[in-house]
Amino acid sequence: SGSVSIIDNLLDLFNDVTSITGVYDNGGHSGLIRTELGLLPPGDATHQLAIHIRNLKNRELLTRRWTGDNGFSGKRPGNDLLALAEHIEGSHSAGIKRLEAFFADYVGRVMPISDDNVDLKINFDDGSYRIGEKEIDELTQGDPKISSVEFYPKLPKANDDALTQISNADLLLLPPGTFYGSILPILITPGVQEAILSSNAYIPWFCNALNPQETRDYTATNFAIKLVDVLGRGIDTGYIDNKKYKLPKSYQD
Numbered sequence: 001s002g003s004v005s006i007i008d009n010l011l012d013l014f015n016d017v018t019s020i021t022g023v024y025d026n027g028g029h030s031g032l033i034r035t036e037l038g039l040l041p042p043g044d045a046t047h048q049l050a051i052h053i054r055n056l057k058n059r060e061l062l063t064r065r066w067t068g069d070n071g072f073s074g075k076r077p078g079n080d081l082l083a084l085a086e087h088i089e090g091s092h093s094a095g096i097k098r099l100e101a102f103f104a105d106y107v108g109r110v111m112p113i114s115d116d117n118v119d120l121k122i123n124f125d126d127g128s129y130r131i132g133e134k135e136i137d138e139l140t141q142g143d144p145k146i147s148s149v150e151f152y153p154k155l156p157k158a159n160d161d162a163l164t165q166i167s168n169a170d171l172l173l174l175p176p177g178t179f180y181g182s183i184l185p186i187l188i189t190p191g192v193q194e195a196i197l198s199s200n201a202y203i204p205w206f207c208n209a210l211n212p213q214e215t216r217d218y219t220a221t222n223f224a225i226k227l228v229d230v231l232g233r234g235i236d237t238g239y240i241d242n243k244k245y246k247l248p249k250s251y252q253d
Contacts, residue, residue, distance in 0.1 A: 002175055002176035002177060002206060002208075002209070003175030003176060003177050004047055004048070006173065006175050006176075006206060007019055007048070007051050007052075007175070008051050010173075011051065011052065011054065011107050011108060014108075015107050016108065017052075017107070017108040017109075018108060018109040018110070018111060018165045018169075019048040019052070019108070019109070019110045019111070020111055020112075020162050020165070020166070020186060021044040021045045021048050021110060021111070021112050021113065021186075022044050022113060022181075022182050022185050022186050023040045023041060023044070023045075023112045023113060023114050023115075023116075023117075024041075024118065024119065024120050024151075024181075025041040025043055025044060025134070025181075026119060026132045026133050026134050027133060027134025027137055028043065028134070029043065029074075029075045029076065029079050030042055030079060031134060033079060033080070034117070037083060037087070038117070039083050039086050039087060039092070040086065040092040040112070040115070040117055042078075042079040042080075042083050042086070042092075043076075043079055044182070045082055045092070045096055045110055045112060046062050046076065046078040046079055046082050047062075047063075048110045049062055049078075049082070049096065049099055049110050050062035050063045050078065052100075052106055052108045052109070052110060053103050053105060053106055054105045054106070054107050055103075055105040058103055058105060061078060061081075062076070062078030062081070063076065063078065064076065064077070064078075081099065082095055082096065082099060085098040085099050091115045092112045092115050093111060093112050093115050093159050093161065096110050096111070096112065109165070111159055111161055111162040111165060112159055112162065113156075113158060113159055113162050113185075113186045113189050113192070114156040114157060114158055114159055114162075114189055115157075115159060116154075116156035116157055118151045118152065118154060118155075118156045119131050119133070119151070119152045119153070120133045120149050120150070120151065120152065120180075120181070120185055121149065121150045121151065121152040122136060122146055122149055122180065123146070123147050123148045123149065123150065124143070124144035124145065124146060125144050125145045125146075125147045126144040128144060131152055133181045133185075136178065136180055136181040136214050137178075137181070139212075139213035139214055140213060141216070143213065145216070145217075146180050146214055146215075149180050149181075149184055149188070150188070151185075151188075155190050156189055156190070157190070158190055158191040158192060158195075163191050163192070163195040164195075166192065166196060166201075167195045167198045167199050168199070169201040170200075170201055170202065171201055171202050171203075171204070172196065172199065172201040172202075172203045173203075173204055173205075173206075174203065174205040174206065174235070175206050176206045176207065176208045176209065177208070178212075179208065179214060179215050179218075179223065179226075180214050180215070181214065184226070184230060187227075187230045187231065188230055193230065193231065196231055196232065196233065197232050197233060202236050203231070203233075203234075203235050203236045203237075204235075204236060204237040204238075204239065205235045205237070205238050205239065206239045207223055207224075207238060207239060207240045207241070208223065209241040220238065220240045
């Protein structure tokens, strides 16, 4: 994905890079682990953990998927490894730290935004709603447009270590990614906006180059307006896949 590519290149230049990951997925292999074992979905974290492993041969332990005509096909054993570490250590963030210590060629940090097991509530412009992040992935052209996302059945408590990293950061990079399923849920986690506002970090933003169904018909300005509203402050630089496009100063025009 776009965020993985950007972070991979950043780690070639800097050692002090922290990836903040979401914990609200409920689809695929991660969703199965969450439903059957009651653990947090490991997929986002294992993707980022793999990038922070700088030895490509060791990285493959987290990225390789099973193949063949069997029940394991398409699943990543790396997800099970992190799930096991979480089970042993008692929390998602502690499980990640366990794996970070395992790889000698590991650079930077990965931190989940929360250790709480909550879902996303996806609100649509026709007044309807659906529960679960996977509902975003299953949207079709005929579905109503997303108006907002919130948490269900309760607000999660943010990971204190992640908030500290955000507050102390020199640069807070907003990568491309699933807008309502990945980017916004991290930003609307209680305490994150306050941590961002307390920081003096420079904020560059990489606009999505593709529009899936969740943000169909969105322009760069649509993305920017929503981000600025959630951040509580402006974006310092926007990277957009269109040489002729310039963000208006007010984000409103």
